[in-house]
Amino acid sequence: MSDERVRVALLGCGTVGSEVTRVLLDEADELAARVGAPVELAGIAVRRPDKHPELPQELLTNDAGALVESDVDIVVELIGGIEPVRGWLLTALRKGRSVVTANKALLSEHSAELAEAADLSGADLYYEASVAGAIPLLRPLRESLAGDRITRVMGIVNGTTNYILSAMDATGAGYAETLDEASRLGYAEADPTADVDGYDAASKAAILASLAFHTRVTASDVHREGIAGITASDIAAARLLNRTVKLLAICERVTADDGTESVSARVHPVMIPRSHQLAGVNGAFNAVYVEADAAGELMFYGQGAGGAPTASAVLGDLVAAARNRVAGGRGPRESAHAALPVRPMGQTPTRYHISLDVADRAGVLAQVAQAFATHDVSIAAVRQRDRNSTASLVIVTHSAPDAALRATVDEIGKLDVVREVVSVMRVEGEDS
Ligand SMILES: NC(=O)c1ccc[n+]([C@@H]2O[C@H](COP(=O)([O-])OP(=O)(O)OC[C@H]3O[C@@H](n4cnc5c(N)ncnc54)[C@H](O)[C@@H]3O)[C@@H](O)[C@H]2O)c1
Ligand SMILES: N[C@@H](CCO)C(=O)O
Numbered sequence: 001m002s003d004e005r006v007r008v009a010l011l012g013c014g015t016v017g018s019e020v021t022r023v024l025l026d027e028a029d030e031l032a033a034r035v036g037a038p039v040e041l042a043g044i045a046v047r048r049p050d051k052h053p054e055l056p057q058e059l060l061t062n063d064a065g066a067l068v069e070s071d072v073d074i075v076v077e078l079i080g081g082i083e084p085v086r087g088w089l090l091t092a093l094r095k096g097r098s099v100v101t102a103n104k105a106l107l108s109e110h111s112a113e114l115a116e117a118a119d120l121s122g123a124d125l126y127y128e129a130s131v132a133g134a135i136p137l138l139r140p141l142r143e144s145l146a147g148d149r150i151t152r153v154m155g156i157v158n159g160t161t162n163y164i165l166s167a168m169d170a171t172g173a174g175y176a177e178t179l180d181e182a183s184r185l186g187y188a189e190a191d192p193t194a195d196v197d198g199y200d201a202a203s204k205a206a207i208l209a210s211l212a213f214h215t216r217v218t219a220s221d222v223h224r225e226g227i228a229g230i231t232a233s234d235i236a237a238a239r240l241l242n243r244t245v246k247l248l249a250i251c252e253r254v255t256a257d258d259g260t261e262s263v264s265a266r267v268h269p270v271m272i273p274r275s276h277q278l279a280g281v282n283g284a285f286n287a288v289y290v291e292a293d294a295a296g297e298l299m300f301y302g303q304g305a306g307g308a309p310t311a312s313a314v315l316g317d318l319v320a321a322a323r324n325r326v327a328g329g330r331g332p333r334e335s336a337h338a339a340l341p342v343r344p345m346g347q348t349p350t351r352y353h354i355s356l357d358v359a360d361r362a363g364v365l366a367q368v369a370q371a372f373a374t375h376d377v378s379i380a381a382v383r384q385r386d387r388n389s390t391a392s393l394v395i396v397t398h399s400a401p402d403a404a405l406r407a408t409v410d411e412i413g414k415l416d417v418v419r420e421v422v423s424v425m426r427v428e429g430e431d432s
């Protein structure tokens with residue numbers, strides 16, 4: 001074992017940081033054996049040192065900037081958000097300190113400048129915990145699949161919304177009470193609207209698309225819809241079709257007829273059949289499918305949120321960065337050489353489920369069908385149920401550009417014969 005110590009600065013000691021601290025202090029010998037040198041916690045930046053009587057007081061500081069500037073080898077950032085963290089991590093990387101972070105908000109907007117700073121100094125930048133918590137997913141994309149051609153990455157990447165949707169589906173539980181419970185369990189972001197409105201999942205989709213397609217994709221490139229608009233009617237409509245509702249991140253390599261390639265990245269609620277493997281992913285669990293030319297279909301499943309699971313991914317990165325310090329060498333650099341354009345959502349092929357209450361009289365179905373024909377949207381299935389003077393129509397379309405599907409829904413909503421558009425949602429997967 002090397003005598004040289006690997007000195008670690010920890011920024012933030014909340015849900016994830018406290019678990020990382022516990023392992024660093026309690027498992028120091030084990031970590032040293034794995035790294036090949038002692039891993040020393042040089043300091044912990046917290047907002048209020050007096051609020052942390054449980055931590056070794058000599059390690060605490062409220063000056064994260066000074067800790068980053070001090071004589072450390074690796075900075076582990078578990079504060080979250082963009083500023084002031086971005087400045088601290090750029091400083092760390094420029095000074096040659098390796099960075100380990102769980103901060104998807106920052107990476108999905110600023111990974112290019114962080115990667116460039118890391119390249120200039122030869123430091124490592126690791127962020128496995130930023131997507132799908134404990135699940136090893138970024139390392140497989142960056143390393144194991146580096147020789148393959150990935151065509152699709154699709155999955156459940158937000159534990160908070162999955163927890164809420166699972167509860168709504170299973171028990172009809174209310175939205176607010178379920179969100180409170182997700183926060184209490186440590187799944188939700190400091191501002192849970194980041195989860196509920198899909199920002200967190202969109203950040204993760206940007207990171208996944210960037211790695212899968214060797215292209216810089218930022219969160220603002222990702223089409224984003226959250227779950228705040230999901231109603232009991234949507235859940236009931238899904239149930240009638242033997243489907244359930246999940247918030248999915250979908251990243252695809254799209255090849256046009258002329259062979260040119262682009263990237264589509266989106267986050268939105270989706271109805272999937274109950275027989276679909278993602279339908280059985282409940283609570284704060286995440287699951288991500290990866291499709292690649294040679295590997296075929298791969299599935300990654302596990303705990304996507306929570307202090308201990310996320311700390312597992314952080315510590316794995318910390319060991320990797322520490323090993324590089326001891327043995328020399330670097331982890332994988334940013335790979336963005338493909339630089340594919342991002343396809344706008346309107347041009348992305350999707351399929352819709354539309355549930356309507358319509359007047360129960362002759363010619364209604366023809367008017368509704370005409371709206372689909374006008375926008376060149378082909379219908380895959382129609383189901384009608386009568387209720388007194390109203391009929392309920394459930395329509396599932398074939399794949400069409402999302403803009404055409406939206407225009408169809410708008411037009412249907414304006415028809416006199418349509419009493420109510422009960423539920424509109426995209427669908428994935430075939431009914432068995
Ligand atoms: N909780 C999870 O399940 C989870 C999972 C994956 C990734 N993440 C990410 O991990 C990071 C941390 O998440 P968390 O859940 O532990 O958040 P948290 O809010 O529990 O912890 C963040 C801590 O940082 C502290 N902090 C804020 N400003 C500070 C400053 N200037 N100096 C020092 N400390 C400061 C806060 O007081 C808080 O204790 C975020 O980027 C989050 O997105 C969290
Ligand atoms: N708030 C995030 C934490 C994990 O990144 C979630 O609910 O999935």
Ligand code: NA
Pocket residue numbers: 128129130131132133134135136137138313
């Ligand atoms: Na992960």
